[in-house]
Amino acid sequence: MSGEPKEARADADTETAPTEVETGADAVVRALENAGVEHLFGVQGGAIMPVYDALYDGAMSHVTMAHEQGAAHAADAYGVVSGEPGVCMATSGPGATNLVTGLADANMDSDPVVALTGQVPTDFVGSDAFQETDTVGVTGPITKANFFADDADAVGGDVGTAVALAEAGRQGPTLVDLPKDVTNGAAAEAPGEPQTPSTYRPPETADPEAVAEATDVLAAADRPVILAGGGVVKAEACEELRSFATDHEIPVITTMPAIGAFPEDHELSLEWAGMHGTGYANMAITMTDCMLAVGTRFDDRLTGGVETFAPDAEIIHVDIDPAEISKNVEADYPLLGDAAAVFEQIAAAMPRSPSADAWREQCRAWKEEYPMDYAAPEDDPVKPQYVVEAFDDATPDDTVVTSGVGQHQMWASQYWTFTEPRTWVSSHGLGTMGYGLPAAIGARIAADDDRSVVCFDGDGSFLMTCQELSVAVREDLDLTVVVLNNAAVGMVRQWQDAFFEERHVASEYPWVPEFDTLAEAFGARGFRIESYEEVESVVAEALAYDGPSVVDVHIDPEENVYPMVPSGGDNGRFALSEDQL
Amino acid sequence: MSRNQDTRRDGLEGPPPEERQRPVGRRNGQGIRVDPEVEADHEPRRTTISAYVADEPGVLASVSGLFHRRQFNIESLTVGPTQNDGYSRITLVVEEPDPGIDQAKKQLRKLLPVVHVRELDADPVACELVILKIDGDEPDKVQAITEMYNGETLDAGPETITVQITGDEGKIDDALDAYAQFGIREIARTGQAALARGATETARVDETHT
Numbered sequence: 103m104s105g106e107p108k109e110a111r112a113d114a115d116t117e118t119a120p121t122e123v124e125t126g127a128d129a130v131v132r133a134l135e136n137a138g139v140e141h142l143f144g145v146q147g148g149a150i151m152p153v154y155d156a157l158y159d160g161a162m163s164h165v166t167m168a169h170e171q172g173a174a175h176a177a178d179a180y181g182v183v184s185g186e187p188g189v190c191m192a193t194s195g196p197g198a199t200n201l202v203t204g205l206a207d208a209n210m211d212s213d214p215v216v217a218l219t220g221q222v223p224t225d226f227v228g229s230d231a232f233q234e235t236d237t238v239g240v241t242g243p244i245t246k247a248n249f250f251a252d253d254a255d256a257v258g259g260d261v262g263t264a265v266a267l268a269e270a271g272r273q274g275p276t277l278v279d280l281p282k283d284v285t286n287g288a289a290a291e292a293p294g295e296p297q298t299p300s301t302y303r304p305p306e307t308a309d310p311e312a313v314a315e316a317t318d319v320l321a322a323a324d325r326p327v328i329l330a331g332g333g334v335v336k337a338e339a340c341e342e343l344r345s346f347a348t349d350h351e352i353p354v355i356t357t358m359p360a361i362g363a364f365p366e367d368h369e370l371s372l373e374w375a376g377m378h379g380t381g382y383a384n385m386a387i388t389m390t391d392c393m394l395a396v397g398t399r400f401d402d403r404l405t406g407g408v409e410t411f412a413p414d415a416e417i418i419h420v421d422i423d424p425a426e427i428s429k430n431v432e433a434d435y436p437l438l439g440d441a442a443a444v445f446e447q448i449a450a451a452m453p454r455s456p457s458a459d460a461w462r463e464q465c466r467a468w469k470e471e472y473p474m475d476y477a478a479p480e481d482d483p484v485k486p487q488y489v490v491e492a493f494d495d496a497t498p499d500d501t502v503v504t505s506g507v508g509q510h511q512m513w514a515s516q517y518w519t520f521t522e523p524r525t526w527v528s529s530h531g532l533g534t535m536g537y538g539l540p541a542a543i544g545a546r547i548a549a550d551d552d553r554s555v556v557c558f559d560g561d562g563s564f565l566m567t568c569q570e571l572s573v574a575v576r577e578d579l580d581l582t583v584v585v586l587n588n589a590a591v592g593m594v595r596q597w598q599d600a601f602f603e604e605r606h607v608a609s610e611y612p613w614v615p616e617f618d619t620l621a622e623a624f625g626a627r628g629f630r631i632e633s634y635e636e637v638e639s640v641v642a643e644a645l646a647y648d649g650p651s652v653v654d655v656h657i658d659p660e661e662n663v664y665p666m667v668p669s670g671g672d673n674g675r676f677a678l679s680e681d682q683l
Numbered sequence: 684m685s686r687n688q689d690t691r692r693d694g695l696e697g698p699p700p701e702e703r704q705r706p707v708g709r710r711n712g713q714g715i716r717v718d719p720e721v722e723a724d725h726e727p728r729r730t731t732i733s734a735y736v737a738d739e740p741g742v743l744a745s746v747s748g749l750f751h752r753r754q755f756n757i758e759s760l761t762v763g764p765t766q767n768d769g770y771s772r773i774t775l776v777v778e779e780p781d782p783g784i785d786q787a788k789k790q791l792r793k794l795l796p797v798v799h800v801r802e803l804d805a806d807p808v809a810c811e812l813v814i815l816k817i818d819g820d821e822p823d824k825v826q827a828i829t830e831m832y833n834g835e836t837l838d839a840g841p842e843t844i845t846v847q848i849t850g851d852e853g854k855i856d857d858a859l860d861a862y863a864q865f866g867i868r869e870i871a872r873t874g875q876a877a878l879a880r881g882a883t884e885t886a887r888v889d890e891t892h893t
């Protein structure tokens with residue numbers, strides 16, 4: 103993708119000729135238009151006002167968020183669902199620092215996001231001026247690249263580069279810091295097509311000899327698995343994954359960010375592995391003798407302790423980022439390149455299918471031995487898993503599901519059956535509570551109108567960003583927030599039960615708001631579920647409501663997430679209940 | 684995935700950990716498969732990495748920030764201009780096990796202003812500079828040592844003598860030892876600058892950047 107200009111937007115029939123701009127701010131806007139950007143998420147403020155002003159006559163739509171963190175998460179989710187960079191904007195100082203969590207989140211999950219931040223005029227930089235923050239310094243470690251735009255003539259090019267870099271190679275967040283004198287200053291020339299810098303050259307296809315060696319090993323394996331990571335989705339390689347896996351009948355495990363890359367209802371799917379992954383995925387990932395790992399960074403929530411991670415496996419690691427090779431787990435056969443391209447190379451080079459009948463039989467047996475069956479007696483409070491399944495049953499396959507972070511996130515990802523890529527939108531690497539609702543807003547804007555958007559949130563996570571409901575109401579966005587309310591930061595409470603002798607410090611709330619009432623106060627629809635009898639009708643009503651709604655589900659506060667591999671533990675020794683931890 | 688209405692239990696069903704199949708192998712803490720019998724952690728080694736970088740504001744901060752953030756053990760870092768306008772060479776001496784050195788090089792290469800990265804062979808042409816301020820009580824003896832190490836006296840007064848020594852790290856360490864007897868008041872040491880030995884290129888300078 104490096105260096106290739108993106109297609110320009112077609113409808114450029116504005117009064118000014120496309121080659122002319124007056125100010126740096128015009129150049130910023132033109133650069134975004136050239137890159138095909140259609141939606142922006144942000145919050146106004148002094149230093150960014152010239153850029154906002156330049157949007158006045160333009161065709162891009164802007165969603166004003168309640169908080170800049172929400173803008174960054176909305177842009178992130180927009181990027182995940184659409185595959186195009188999501189763009190967020192903020193003013194200098196607090197506006198920029200409020201973006202930080204969202205940028206760090208996008209950086210961990212390699213999501214394509216572009217942030218534009220206002221900055222004090224260049225003459226004031228370094229003087230501790232009003233609302234001055236060293237935004238480039240602060241965001242350096244959490245962006246793929248960032249730029250301080252110090253020249254009105256070059257600022258359009260900087261923005262174009264930022265957009266191009268966000269989506270090229272290994273995707274990630276980029277930022278351009280825009281001093282007010284630069285955006286107000288006269289710009290001589292309009293920016294051209296967005297381009298990555300000439301020094302940026304991500305690998306495209308893998309060395310054919312290395313591919314031949316790797317495929318020989320894979321074909322000879324007795325217990326092969328494919329581990330599909332988020333890079334498979336990012337590279338649009340899901341079709342290639344599916345045909346390769348089914349042609350050679352190799353069981354598929356995904357990482358959490360890759361949920362949906364391979365249909366979870368397929369017989370070769372073992373769903374996802376890791377800390378709260380399925381028992382069968384964790385057995386298979388432990389016992390495999392050859393792993394084709396594609397677009398994954400072997401995060402510790404996936405591997406558990408590396409000493410016991412796939413210890414019998416030769417690892418073929420396909421990645422576009424050379425720095426991921428042997429970073430956490432040694433790759434026996436590194437293949438550098440774009441996941442879709444390398445999948446095609448592998449498919450072409452594969453000498454034969456592995457003879458793995460016994461292994462597939464074993465994987466099937468594990469599925470039966472470790473079913474994801476939860477106990478849900480009628481007289482208990484409602485089980486969260488049941489609510490997740492009820493929403494899944496009532497919605498089409500292309501429904502987008504977002505989440506906060508905690509137990510509810512795990513139940514949503516475990517009990518929803520994902521069959522399509524870009525339908526599971528969550529905060530994986532950073533684990534950001536509060537991601538769910540702003541992500542649902544970004545997802546709603548990215549997804550076609552006929553698709554549904556459901557956010558599973560925890561009461562704790564929802565309280566971190568629930569002010570964004572005002573945006574969903576103002577913009578009349580059709581989305582459903584399901585708060586799996588256990589009146590606790592449940593995941594913390596679960597760890598206290600397991601590892602801190604049930605000492606519940608700062609994890610249980612003596613009081614939580616009525617989330618249905620709160621929703622109504624915002625102008626959204628509010629619903630409540632307190633018993634099993636209410637589930638079916640409330641699910642139907644909430645989904646049918648054409649606008650934002652919140653369903654406050656009073657779930658069993660005692661419920662915990664299993665299976666569980668304690669952090670740094672052995673995937674093959676996942677606990678099925680607390681006494682096994 | 685189904686709801687089981689009859690049983691009341693905490694957690695899920697299935698064979699407990701001790702009844703499950705077990706793999707035979709093991710990895711070490713660096714994720715490398717090892718023979719379960721032998722302990723094979725990599726020992727740290729000292730090496731010189733050279734990076735050819737675009738001379739942009741903040742590039743030094745990015746490089747040092749990267750090394751700090753990823754806990755790469757860095758012994759010295761020097762930076763200076765090259766024969767090409769707009770490009771600098773950064774020389775880093777690091778001490779890490781092999782996987783860490785490999786990571787350091789790859790992570791360095793990912794920084795946008797970094798054009799090329801190379802680890803220099805075990806014996807690069809390397810040099811550093813030290814300036815030391817020594818008590819001036821025995822000027823003749825100080826002078827003898829300065830000559831022995833091909834150094835230069837930069838400043839001499841009734842109280843102190845300031846000298847400079849250049850050379851590889853070992854030579855400078857030796858010189859410092861030799862001066863110690865007179866009382867060293869202050870030291871300023873640059874850290875290593877290095878190039879690959881012979882005709883070997885240190886870091887490729889791309890056509891587009893010359």
Ligand SMILES: Cc1ncc(C[n+]2csc(CCOP(=O)(O)OP(=O)(O)O)c2C)c(N)n1
Pocket residue numbers: 506507508509510511533534535536559560561562563564586588590591592593594
């Ligand atoms: C911003 C942020 N702060 C703190 C944490 C630590 N943390 C992880 S899970 C969790 C509990 C989340 O509670 P809730 O959203 O109610 O979800 P539940 O686990 O109860 O489903 C906490 C506090 C976090 N992940 N993110």
